[in-house]
Amino acid sequence: MKIVVDQKKCRAAGACVVACPEDAIFISDGVAKIDESRCDLDGICIPACPHGAIRLSETD
Numbered sequence: 736m737k738i739v740v741d742q743k744k745c746r747a748a749g750a751c752v753v754a755c756p757e758d759a760i761f762i763s764d765g766v767a768k769i770d771e772s773r774c775d776l777d778g779i780c781i782p783a784c785p786h787g788a789i790r791l792s793e794t795d
């Protein structure tokens with residue numbers, strides 16, 4: 736599993752960056768990106784996104 740950011744929905748609002756307790760999210764090239772080495776899959780960032788751009792993928 737991993738956290739996935741839909742790059743078409745992401746507006747780089749930064750709410751996920753603030754919400755992530757692991758400092759695993761950063762903004763690069765105008766979209767949020769996940770540092771998978773830091774992410775513990777807690778899912779806190781999913782409801783934090785005002786654009787619904789973050790989801791947990793069970794297939795990736």
Ligand code: SF4
Nearest residue numbers: 755774775777778780
């Ligand atoms: S799932 Fe948790 S640790 Fe991973 S990016 Fe989202 S808030 Fe951060």
